[in-house]
Amino acid sequence: MIGVVGNSWTLVEPNLPTIDWTCPSGIIDCNKKDIIFQNLAEWEFYDPGPFSGRNSSIYWYDKGIWKLARLAEVAEEFGAPDIAQTMRNTLKGYLEELLLAKVPNPWVYEPVWGGVLPQDSLLSFWIDYGSGWYNDHHFHLGYMLYCIAVVSKADPQWGINLKPRIVDLLRDIVNPVMDKYFPATRHMDLFVSHSWAGGLFSGSRNQESSSEAVNAYYGTYVYGLSIGDTHIADVGRVLLATEIRGAQKYWHMKSSTTIYQSPFKDNTVVGILWEDGANYGTFFSGDPQDIHLIQMIPFSPISETLLSQDWVEQQFPVLERTRTKGWEDLVTANQAIIDPTNAWTNAFTVSFGAGTTLPHTLYWIATRPSNGPGQRCTKTYPLIPCTGTCCPDLVSVSSAGLSDGNYAYFKKDYRILFQNPSRGFNVAVLSVPLHNVLKTTTFDTYGDPDASKAMLTYIQSLSTGSLVLIGVQDSVATPVSNEVLSALTMLGAKLGGKIAFRDSYALIGYKGQNVLQEVLKPSGQGPAVASNQFNCL
Numbered sequence: 001m002i003g004v005v006g007n008s009w010t011l012v013e014p015n016l017p018t019i020d021w022t023c024p025s026g027i028i029d030c031n032k033k034d035i036i037f038q039n040l041a042e043w044e045f046y047d048p049g050p051f052s053g054r055n056s057s058i059y060w061y062d063k064g065i066w067k068l069a070r071l072a073e074v075a076e077e078f079g080a081p082d083i084a085q086t087m088r089n090t091l092k093g094y095l096e097e098l099l100l101a102k103v104p105n106p107w108v109y110e111p112v113w114g115g116v117l118p119q120d121s122l123l124s125f126w127i128d129y130g131s132g133w134y135n136d137h138h139f140h141l142g143y144m145l146y147c148i149a150v151v152s153k154a155d156p157q158w159g160i161n162l163k164p165r166i167v168d169l170l171r172d173i174v175n176p177v178m179d180k181y182f183p184a185t186r187h188m189d190l191f192v193s194h195s196w197a198g199g200l201f202s203g204s205r206n207q208e209s210s211s212e213a214v215n216a217y218y219g220t221y222v223y224g225l226s227i228g229d230t231h232i233a234d235v236g237r238v239l240l241a242t243e244i245r246g247a248q249k250y251w252h253m254k255s256s257t258t259i260y261q262s263p264f265k266d267n268t269v270v271g272i273l274w275e276d277g278a279n280y281g282t283f284f285s286g287d288p289q290d291i292h293l294i295q296m297i298p299f300s301p302i303s304e305t306l307l308s309q310d311w312v313e314q315q316f317p318v319l320e321r322t323r324t325k326g327w328e329d330l331v332t333a334n335q336a337i338i339d340p341t342n343a344w345t346n347a348f349t350v351s352f353g354a355g356t357t358l359p360h361t362l363y364w365i366a367t368r369p370s371n372g373p374g375q376r377c378t379k380t381y382p383l384i385p386c387t388g389t390c391c392p393d394l395v396s397v398s399s400a401g402l403s404d405g406n407y408a409y410f411k412k413d414y415r416i417l418f419q420n421p422s423r424g425f426n427v428a429v430l431s432v433p434l435h436n437v438l439k440t441t442t443f444d445t446y447g448d449p450d451a452s453k454a455m456l457t458y459i460q461s462l463s464t465g466s467l468v469l470i471g472v473q474d475s476v477a478t479p480v481s482n483e484v485l486s487a488l489t490m491l492g493a494k495l496g497g498k499i500a501f502r503d504s505y506a507l508i509g510y511k512g513q514n515v516l517q518e519v520l521k522p523s524g525q526g527p528a529v530a531s532n533q534f535n536c537l
Helices: 030-041 058-077 081-099 127-133 137-154 156-161 163-173 210-227 230-250 288-293 309-322 328-336 340-347 358-366 451-461 482-489
Strands: 107-110 115-118 272-274 277-279 394-401 407-412 424-430 437-443 467-474 504-510 515-521 528-533
Touching: 030 058, 030 358, 058 081, 058 127, 058 137, 058 358, 081 137, 081 163, 115 127, 115 163, 127 137, 137 156, 137 163, 137 210, 156 163, 156 210, 163 210, 210 230, 288 309, 288 328, 309 328, 328 340, 328 358, 340 358, 394 515, 407 424, 424 451, 437 451, 451 482
Parallel strands: 394 467, 504 528
Antiparallel strands: 107 115, 272 277, 394 407, 394 504, 394 528, 407 467, 424 437, 424 467, 467 504, 504 515, 515 528
């Protein structure tokens, strides 16, 4: 090493990222786009709930709202602004609670080291992964900054009005103001070209998740874009480029690397990088899938720049050969970079954890450049209000008993009609011919001895010709009571008397007329889906 003396240093990042909000390749296959949208629409009214407060993890909460923010962006990209706005409205309320300190465990300014942290994290190192000791702040805030950016993009004035609060959070990890209250870059070490995650501890500095560090500066970048603040955007973009360069050099081990030697470099990925060494492991697990995927989460548009295909071509076979069970959803997203065809199939067979969803994973898979060249599918999914005398709508009911998914979905052209179904017979009454929701209710005949009689009274009160949708969630009391059987018969049902414990059952029918469609699936044989296309003659 050669010492150099000078009055200033100039950092040059030759490859600034060009990706901002969307995956640049887009979706080629319109059929897959339809499937993604159908799954996306089911999340319109997803509610992560408020931050619960005392001793709670802001990291895990931010991951939960981040997945809603990503779906809102996909909905916007798909030309479904109504769904995107519903999701953003949910985000906005919870973000305001956090930013305006309306939660039991608010952020506070800590003057000794100059930072913002959850109040309770000062009480114990074990709260929120040592946040009170300045551990992992960029990991935690990156998810939230992205959520703020998504809301601000659609409502820039909201982001500008709350800018003083937002920038105080931002300055904890990236200080675009350069004053005495916060360090310039708490985690980023510009000399080594990557961040260190460890806080106020003796010994070697370290960083585990290089990809969550990337996510922090990506959130900074798009927040600046969302409110038209070019300075914040530029600072975020430069640090984003630096972190990606460092991650690819020190964490992504290609066979050509001269930094590491075999057999260590044969693992293809570093789990934890220290100032004086590197580990193939994590702080929480030694399982290969955890080691590999902690360097990839969260999968977002910027991941396309971070996770190069030539590295994944070496990395993924090592993961497949050595991994155990777990993180199957993320393994599928990893696979998609080099094998989107099989990843698409696999996505429908895995369960999804706290940080992602099926529609977002399908979007990631369908936008991989490895899908090959082709014309981008430009189909959009706007909500077209029907105000005439005829509405050509596709109406459907999906029912899943406890053993088959435990849900009930009511949809019109894939938009959710019934927001909060629960155990029992869920009933929606639609207007004719516009097919708008008039009222919804649930009769829990399994848990309420009076529900059967109440259901009969309710159906009897409807006018002849009323359009009624029914979907069972979890289970109903069986054998079906005479009152319930009578109520279903009024809608033209033929299978009501055959419903057994935890069966899936869906019906669309007019009161006093023949049923349009009725589907019964025994428990363990999958969901029941009833649908009807209302056409204009």
